[in-house]
Amino acid sequence: MKKIALLADGWRRYVIYSWVEGIMGGSKELGLDVCLYFYNTNGTWSQDSKFNKGEYALNDLPDLNSFDGVVFDCTNTTNLDEIQYMVRKLQSVNVPVVSIGYKVDGFYYVGNDNKRLFRKAMDHMYYAHGCKSFVFAGGPPYHYENRMRFEAFKEALSDYGIPLTADMYMFGDFDYQTGVRYMSDWHESKKPLPDVFLCANDNIAAGLCATAEVLGYKVPQDFKVTGFDNLDKAAYFNPQITTVDNNRGNIGRNALEIFKALWNGTGDASDKYLDSEFIPAESCGCPNTGRVDYRNYIKNIIKGSVAREQEEDAVMILQKELEECNEYYDLFERYSDYIQSMKCDGVYVVGVSDLAAARNNAHFRKHGYDIDDEVVLYADDKDNGKLEFKSVNDLMQYMQSVDKNTCYMYCSMHFRDEIVGYVILRNPEFLYDHPEQFDIQSALLKRLENLFKQKVLENTNNELKNLYNHDALTGLYNRVACNEMVIPMFAELEAQNVGCTIVFLDVDDFKDINDTYGHQYGDELLKTVARVLDEQKPEGSMVYRFGGDEFIVFIPGDRHDTAEKYIKRVYDIMEQHSLFISHGIIYTKPGSGKSFDDYLVSADTKMYQLKQQRKQKKDSNFLKGVDISSVPMMVDNNIQIMDREGHVCRVFDFLKLNNVNSVRLRIWNEPDKVPESKGYCSLTYVLEMAHVIKKYKMHFLLDFHYSDYWADPGQQNKPDAWKNLSFDELKEAVHKYTYDVLYRLKIMDCAPDMVQIGNEIRSGMLFPDGAVPQYRQLAALVNEGIRAVRELLPETKVMIHLDQGGRYNCIMPWFDSMFNAGMLPIDAIGLSFYSFWHGTFMDLKDTMSRLIKLYNLPVYIVETAHPWRHCKGDHIPKELMETAGLDAGSAEQKKSLEIIMQIAAEVSKDTGKTGVYYWEPVGVPGKGMGTWFENMGMFDEHGRALPGWDAIRDFDPKNPPIKELDKYIESLYEYEETPEVEDFMKLLMIHGNLISNPEFKDGFNNWQIETSLEERQYTLGKDGVFISSDANFDYSISQTVDIEYTGEYIAAVDYRGTNTTGVEVKLFMDVEDESGVHTYTSDIFPDDIRFVTHLLKPVRLQKNARVTVGLRMHTPPVFAKIKKISLVVI
Template identity: 25%
Template sequence: MGEEAENMACKNIAVLMTGLDANVQAETLRGIEDYGKACGYNIAVFVWFTGAYEREKHNVGECNIANLPDLNLFDGVLVFANTLHVSDNRIIVEKLIEKLDCPVVCIGCKIGDNYSVQTDCYYAMKKLVEHFIVEHNMDRIHFVRGVEGNADAEARYKGYKDALAEHNIPFDIERVTQGDFYVTGGRKAVEEILSSDLEFPQAIVCANDIMALTVSDLLTTKGYRVPEDVAVSGYDDTEEGKYHIPSLTTVRSRIYDLGRTACTILIDVVDGKEREKEVLLTDEIVLGESCGCNRGDKLFVDQVNRLKHSEDVAQRTKIHQLIMLEKDIIEGQDYDSWSQSIKSFIESINPEEFYCCVNDNFIDNVFGSDAMIHDSTETEDLLPYTDNVQSIIVYKNGSFKRGTTFESKYGLAELFKETKTPKTYLFTPLHYLDRTFGYFVFVDDVFVRNSSIFIYWLINMGHTLENVRRNTLLRNVTKHLDELYIRDSLTGAYNRFGMERFFADIKKKCLMSRLNMQLSFIDLDNLKKINDQFGHEEGDRVISQAAKILMASTTKFSVVRYGGDEFIVMGNIKTEKEVEDYWKRVNKEVEAYNASGKGRAELSLTMGYKIFEVGPDTSLEECINEADSIMYEKKKAKKNRR
């Protein structure tokens, strides 16, 4: 029973988060994975990348990955609540979790009455500001806030204000910049400081490392020295801050413990154990060089530079692969080319497992010849995942496997199958703005973690697919307009413009392949009599039926409506038998139609055909005249028999 015992169905934890490119989120997730997988749980991470500075429709399309699974299928849900900076996205997640039957643990801040694990941002920021006041004797301290309304951001802001108050330093709103936890917040702070009439600050305290690093770098380009001219600090103790020159003074959150503790509480609750509703972890101040406390030596700087060089080489390699991928997709413009381009890239990064899952209408909507520009552009039509999705590209154990179709509510069917060991499944959206194409799933892979290149890849995939879709629409519209130009509006057969075009193709094939051309001239009998007796509506119906039979009876000849009651059928042939067989099929269909009683008037056709050896000087008009003459003789003979 060894193998059978090992192959057990894992339990599943769903994780909803944004910003896996940040070290804070990546390290918190690592804590979740380590504990959850050790307890036999798969970790299914539904991750998106949004910022307050991005377009609304892009944010909607990104966060839509949270709507993919039926979260009640999971044993429990973990939510990175403090990363929900975009208010609309926060509302989406809050609505999702408020109707769940399974336990929910929020990380970073509370949502509703759910369990939560947080860090004490207030106390740590207060102590950091006091460090500048007491240890560095500073009182001109500028503060760069995080996203307004975010629990961590507000706690850090309050810590700053209370530290000033306790040391009798007047609070000045002019020394506060409303940031956003992103590069844009740091840039805004520098612009406000440099344009302010206030005396230049002695220190700039930022609500996170990203804004602090941006402030430090921008001020350096403006000629200011950090920390000699101005001290700078952040919050989060990121890898970028550690290896920055100067290294960043910051606050180290117990981010790994944050994830591990949240996962511990969730599994305890799943197992029926009692747990406290709120857990608060303490943070720790890390004194770097940017406040003036610690100065690095040359050896350390050299080591950092070598490390950065090594990372730069790896990044350049990845970027080159991404550029080639985009080039291949744009040049391909069809499904097979697109699919092969994705496969080539996936082979180059060689993940443990990879799945490209798409809506069941994906191929038709993006690459299909019937996709048209009048398709819906409303978000409610573009955004949802279809009930069933297809895994069109599957990569496991170094090779590509056959995909499957499954219900989208499962996210990935493999999650709910028996497995030897638990895994981490990272789900990321494939979309352009609010148009959903599908999603990618990386299993136990490092490419997606703490990587801005991965975000570029994701956005690039959505953009290139949208370019392909638009080019498909353009080709389809052009083809449709062309069809209108060369088609007869009543019957759908080709008109004289179409006839000229197809004769050129037929002539070319005759000259290159030693084929002959057959040209049949057809006249619809008694059309005037039908119009007089039954009306023009019935006459038009008979004309349309004749064209329908002529076109349905062949796959290789072109059918042309030459005049009111005249048709031409022409094409390449090897033997005359091909023409004879065609007319046998036509006559059989005409007899069947008349016997059916569907029409008030009888359908009757007279035709004459001739086989031509086509040369460079062959005239279409002369060929038509010869076939017309043969038809006319048959028509006279038919009248004489009556």
Template identity: 25%
Template sequence: MKEREKWIGLFCARLFEENNIRFIQELQKQGQRENYRIMIFSLDTCVEEDTENVPAELELIRLSQYISLDAGIILAESIKNYVLLEHIARIMHVKEVPCFCIERQIEGCYCLFHTEETGFEPMVRHVIQDHGARKINMLAGFKNNLYSQMRIEQYKKVLAENGIPFEEERLGYGDFWDRPARREMQRFLNSNLPMPDAIVCANDAMAIVACDMLHDAGYRVPEDVIVTGYDGINEGKVYSPVLSTCIPDNVGAASFIFREIHKFIKNKVIIPHSYQIEYRVELNQSCGCCKKSQNDHNKVVGKLNADLGDSVWHTLAMNNLISSVVPLHTVREIAKILPDTEYMWCDHLRYACVKENLIYGKEDGTFQTMTTIMRGSHEEFTNTEHTFHIDHWLDEIRSELEDCTFLLLRVLNIQERAFGYTADALEKIDRRATQRCDEFSMFLSNSINMVLQQQKLNELKEHLLQANHELAELSERDAMTGVYNRRGFFIQFNEMLQKTKKKYVVLISIDMNRLKYINDTFGHAEGDFAICSLAKAVERIGTQDGICARFGGDEFDCVFFTDDKAFYTEEKIQKELQNHLDVTDGMQEKEYPVTASVGMAVKEITKDFAIEDLIKTADRLMYQNKKENKRSGADYGRKKTNTKKGNMSI
């Protein structure tokens, strides 16, 4: 019978930091004896007030609710954000499994706290009592930082116990990292105070800076000045001299966790209580307790060189990914290029999926239905674009997890916008492995974001083009009748003039009869109806070779291109126009006729052709026709078709 899967969920931010890596390595070392594997939910939020990524990282945390876990572990000091911390704890409580929280008190959780005084205080005491140091400088962390202040108080306490007065100038704030530590060390070296016998540092990184600067200034460590660190980073173990430091008892912490898990499995009862993680002093060369020796650095240098090479190749591949994404238009296209850009890794599962809607060019949607966009292992890529429901997410990759010890999960996101997640199956975990996963997640997130932004830009461009087209139409059309206005007439005419192969231009000027009578007698609404009716009739007499437009009020102009100058006549135009007017919807019920006067002019298209001259001629002839209609009374009759011959100029 196959043994059931045994997973411990671990939630952590800034996974690449050594203190986190060392704890996880010890957890894995003890857990593998009973075939426990560790599922790491790797977050970015590491400041209490930071809320930018919280909505996206909540999506990653929620993945834990769909799988069977034996326990949850929260590295709370790395995450800090209470929204995330409480959400993780709530999921573990709902799942009814033990939840262990390190460096935070959360209701219902086993709480593990580092006991600072068990390490730093004994180290200061060792320097004074075992090495006889009396002049002792300290490189502390940040001002007003809880852990930095605790170590300062222990430093002062041990000085007082041994009758050594505290001197403010011998305390420097190195902020736990290189540059501020160098500034404070330079101040120590330039001080008028006698050189110290020892420098106790609040972490190993600052201790290495102290050793370097003492060496550059001509002092020997530990012969002239003792230097000690705190927290036991790997660099301190391979540094020369090897650092004397204090290291947390990760062995004891991991043992406590597994003991409580075993109790829960046996009794099915969760009884949260606290555990103190003590620090122990680890004496070495930098305090003089161990003789200096020529360390074998081959393995260290080899590993660093391998990590550097991997970083170079991975960065090149990620840059290649970004470059390849620039011309793409959809997330689906990203899935197609991933096998070509992810060529640098070959020994473990690398997986990525996104919200299904993204595949179809939409950014909305939730982590309910997901689509695989990359699945690779041992240089083989298979089964992309498979869609599944989120509660089956582990089933998607279970077959590739046989030999893995760690499953590292990262969210694909840009701040609060979550796209999907990545999963990397690893046999062992170290800083470079975690950085590689971070890099891939970051570059893929940016790639997806680039494509989505490009989609938005393209949509915006389409909308702008459509809007411009509509604005152009509005600027060329008469608002009331919908036919071209004077501006539209000239634009369309000039375009058609450039394209036409016809020989003649025919210009027809049309003006409604007795519009004032209709307005004054029946109202302006009826006048508008009459104008719109005439506009429809004018449009209907147009052909594909013509343009009709309202030039203002009740005046309309039509222009036609023809090879037969006798094809259009005033009588033909006037009759066709009146026929269209008489059958206009609603016209039969009106108490007034709608008629029009017409003038027509024809001119051959030549190099010096000017439409303005033709318009003036047609207008003049139209007004002659209007006078004749008025004299004859043709413009008064009820629906009398004016067939009187108009005027024509050639």
């Protein structure tokens, strides 16, 4: 029996199983008994380098000297360091090595004669087609096959007498996109086209030909193209690509023939080149080869597509079933059942001991394996069913006992670059038809990692539950016992002139915990604290429950260092369980005359001081923020602000005095390209402001708009420089821009504490590529921003910001869609909430509470504002405030801030992590920012601070200003119809409605609808027409009426809907009479709290006039309801 090791790296997600087929099939034909150990890695698929390291770690598992031969395949490996490492490793072993497609000194070679075959293609182009200018479109420069083909290229040029220049060769990857890039770059460079592009493989050739066609070129008329490898891409492409046949099916057998000759000492043990041929075809100007059956190929594509869909469905079902497994054995059993339902004879799973034990302090190797630290977690094969092994050695002996003409395939189990074990598949013949083992393995690894973490938590909890328990609640001595035991011991030590240590501890926020979760929860918490204190106590010391949530630890002897280490251990354990305590330590001084109680009071005082410091620090988790991105403009225009007493203040001094602890800045890519921006919010301005923010030791939130100017739900325009980028280039641009901005901030020591990836991106960003509902593309773009933050600033938090802060039903589906589309984990959710646009205050509270519970993320209000007056040219008019709960006014502005801050604090009390940012409060009416500062800032027309700043300064999350907040909010929303609407209702009752089917009782009969929506997005319900969209849309509904009597008429609509930036809703009347065509409109300020009757001013209509009455909408993603449309004669 001969043992062969095959070390092979898959192509992206796929296993290269043809080598196995060649070796196993060849062994039967050659009369050899062979056992093949196949170590398969997929280190070229993931963008996560640590994941790839976890794959390649498998190459260190086998003892290569224990084999009779090694087959090495690195043709797909793109990591040069890994190739060089494996070459050095294999050169050190004492067994013959056959290398596939990669020639190395000392190794036998099986593969194409790349130089000869590539030269054959070049000679054909030179002699048969008269080509005089050549370009080599290559793969990776270090790749052996690519190097050989390039050597042939250079030698041919030399023989033809053509000098080699730098623009005659290109290097990249072996994939289709490399060909796309080569052709695109060549076109943009406006260089003359060569006679022929000689591509290193068919993937490159196909990408190059396809891009050429898009750019208006024709192959082979404008230039010729050749490939290499004779993939389906070449044979079935249009034009059919000239290529070189790569007879891969014989590789395994050829390797085996070399080994046979070496083992038997007979035959040819030299390098073996494949019997490959050059195949001229249409892309070089030759005729179609006629070798392909197109109809059969299409049939196979269809069949393959159906099979892939079935396989993907099966893998999805497997993923679901794996997620339901809560024990390792169940997990591996379900995985094994799935694998063995295909052609596979057995599954064996080996894991490291820390994985099996699910230890809290588990440490996993990143290099190498230790068989003594491994256990067999699962074993099952078709011969003997379920098996149990005491050790991995026992499993290896069992495998060797049945290894005749057998293949064992090894797959790495790892958590990124941490090795946790490996899976062994026996005779996995299913891989020949189903090479997507990586998808199955990935599903297993994902659930395994989550299950490991789950078990760690379970084990940790069990350890705490099993701590020693004597007392009814805590198992500790009580206060009476403390007096009886400690005081005599203290007196004895005092008499012996020996000092001791007294530690006084209590639980932080214990009353709040009891009030929130109940006394039973509080009791459990106390038991946990007691167990940890007792378990970690120094030898000879004693722990007591002094009363309530207070504990005393008495440590005899003068051991200062012991007490400090003890407290550190306790704190570390407590923090792992999100429990927090405060302590005070006192070291006694014999002869001081102080009693035990005196020392106890001192320790209690120290504990209280620490608790207060902690409280202040925790309160700072509540961010009192402002967005002051326009301050540079204010400074440039010499605009001054004053405090309430009229003293002129510098902006940041004023903010500090009012307890503002966080500043938000927006950044635009190239605002200089938009005249209206006046160049503000550029990187230069952000760097200057960031320096000041850090100087004042404030929290810094940076808001990326990814636009040259404003980005919001109604407009998410690409930067001008990015407008013509492909999607892949756009992703790269997002990553690079984010990284570059953060790098500039980092090197100035001004890195942001939190970063927003996009501004109000509920409708998407970087339109049209990232527009909703293209969630996968939007997620891909967002992920590039997230990755840039994680790579450069791992401590910086990442936030996603949406508008509609009071609309849970708008926000939750968006996040679900994005997470399902692959959006990376984030650290926080940011919301905009303007009470006149985004629902009621109670809607805000409900939305924040539900988001926190659903996603376990802190939620911040990163934009809010409230008008302090109504005036000419105000930003928010009076009509819009009718549904805001509070009218405009300085007192109302203050109250609005108090309500919003109190809501944020109440719903976030478990973590304390939240905050509220007022948007652009620093400005003076009439001095910049358009109409915003007329009534939305926090300074009056004289530049004096408004009372709203008191709300920010005085707000204390622990002592909020409003008692019974929910009742107070409810009292704000009481409505009465206006006299105009009441009069209209009377007219409607008297004269009737000229609109037929006005409430849609008879469906859409008599109504004309024009819309960009699908029918499912506007439906009929009990309240009339319901409209909902997750993308921008237009909608118009109208009815035409012939007027029978001259008179004045009023049109009306009962409407309810979302109000946000970019919403345009109009009630309209188009009149056609003898004098011509006239249009009358009325803007509607939507109210989604209730239906509101909106009226058009009376219009005089002539007899026989034709009137069309209806509603037009042009909006970002919103919901709307149309209950009734009316036309009444006065």
